Amino acid sequence: MANFIPYGRQSISVADVEAVCEALTSDFLTQGPIVGQFEQAVAQLSGCQFGVAANSATSALHVACLALGIGSEDIVWTTPNTFIASANCAVYCGAKVDFVDIDPQTYNLCTVQLAEKLMRAKTENRLPKVVIPVHFAGHPCDMRAIYELSKHYGFSVIEDASHAIGAKYKGTPVGNRYSDICIFSFHPVKVMTSAEGGMAVTNNEALADHMRLLINQGITKSKRDFDTRSPGDWYYEQQTLGFNYRMTELQAALGLSQLNRLDSFIKRRRELVQRYYQLLSGLPIQLPGEADYAYSSWHLFPIVLNEALTEQRAAIYQYLREHNIGTQVHYIPVHTQPFYKQMGFSWGQFPVAEEYYARTLSLPLFPELSDTDQEYVVQTLKDAIDKAFIL
Structure with missing residues (x-):
């Protein structure tokens, strides 16, 4: 009988171990330069301008919803064929959640059923503020069709690409052009890993800044963001209620190394x-x-x-x-x-x-x-x- 064969497993190389050890013996274990390097590398891979690292894809989904203004009066739609985080992220914001059934061939959110449900929702004045399609198993959703519906009905799009880093839609990386924000996961069973970790990528600088603020306890040290004149370099401001969703340097070092493979x-x-x-x-x-x-x-x-x-x-x-x-x-x-x-x-x-x-x-x-x-x-x-x- 064979040794246990899991459905998924990380691949850790000597180079990965060396990268983590180097970070472990550096001056920073958290809030250092490697996280920023990882953000830039993933953004570049996806063809986006900005990357915002988080301690998990669930955290990244949560702040993505908040950055798009999701609150207690709003409705968010996603697919029932996903991990619970794709729906929970909206519930965290107090929003109502609903689902769109899947395509029997791709197992992704069905764009035909999405269009039909949107027509009904418009007549009932219950349109979603955000739709979260999930690239199940690494297979991209039909993002152009979803994008066109978003423009017609006025909702925002968060691509849950937790399964799909490195995947392409019509020849371009997922997250590149048909959504407001795209989320990747680096859990060990995913395509690549940072042990735990997630990333939001976007082409919208304001959304990136908002998500970064939320991930870092709502705190900024950027003088251009201060409500008052800075009394010194030690000064910081909490400008909103945020969370400790930061990625560590060790996780980012592993993620950067994994990107090479x-x-x-x-x-x-x-x-x-x-x-x-x-x-x-x-x-x-x-x-x-x-x-x-x-x-x-x-x-x-x-x-x-x-x-x-x-x-x-x-x-x-x-x-x-x-x-x-x-x-x-x-x-x-x-x-x-x-x-x-x-x-x-x-x-x-x-x-x-x-x-x-x-x-x-x-x-x-x-x-x-x-x-x-x-x-x-x-x-x-x-x-x-x-x-x-x-x-």
């Missing part, structure tokens, strides 16, 4: 995806695809079992786990969580996302997954499906 990470992920296509051919499953407008960074490889296997999904999951394969389910629809049920949501409201959830499993996908281990994953999945049909 981002292209190779994505190349290997895409190679493994092509192998999965070949190895899984003929099985009673639906494989994830890639739209003609998309270049996916392939954070996840979610398969969908055929309808006949719906009732056996738990058994297949357990079989894989018992054979040291760390499959996972991405995601339980947000609107079905107890917290959101308390807001009035229920099963049956977003049927495409619910049907996808009922039959999906994510197979291991990370750069250091060997061909041999991948073949073991596939053979074990075949065995699990054969056993499920016997049962």
Whole structure:
């Protein structure tokens, strides 16, 4: 039996360790120069002018909502097929949250359903102030369609690209032109890591300044921002209620080092995806695809079992786990969580996302997954499906 194979895992090199050790022995462990260097590097990668680092993507989503003026009178829409942070960030601001069902092919927020829901919302005077599309599994949403709807209906857009650093939409990096703010995650199972950490990128300087202020306790030391004349270089002002959402120098050093291998990470992920296509051919499953407008960074490889296997999904999951394969389910629809049920949501409201959830499993996908281990994953999945049909 193979050693445990997780669905995702970081790749840490000697250079990564050396970069963190160098930061650890420098004059600054936090609020030093490396965070700024990391911000500039990620902004440049995404084709944006400004980057704002945070201690997590969740924190970055929160301050992005606040920077766009989200408050208790506002409505924010996102997808039910995402991690809870994509919705929670709006709730933190006191806003009401709603969802748009997903496209059955990409598993992303469906632009057709978004357009239909916007038409209904306009007649009811319940249009969203912000829409948060999520690039699920690293596959970009149809951002131009969302952008055009945003201009027609007057809402702002936050791209939740937590899965999708290095991905491209119509040949350009995600976050480059069709949103107000774009968020990346550097959690260890993501495409690259800073241990924990997130980043907001934008082309709007005022939004960048506002997010940076919020991340740093609402404090500024910039004289141009002071309400009064500065009595000395020691002076600072708290200009709003902010948070301690700062990224450390150690995290930024790791992130900068990982950026050097981002292209190779994505190349290997895409190679493994092509192998999965070949190895899984003929099985009673639906494989994830890639739209003609998309270049996916392939954070996840979610398969969908055929309808006949719906009732056996738990058994297949357990079989894989018992054979040291760390499959996972991405995601339980947000609107079905107890917290959101308390807001009035229920099963049956977003049927495409619910049907996808009922039959999906994510197979291991990370750069250091060997061909041999991948073949073991596939053979074990075949065995699990054969056993499920016997049962």
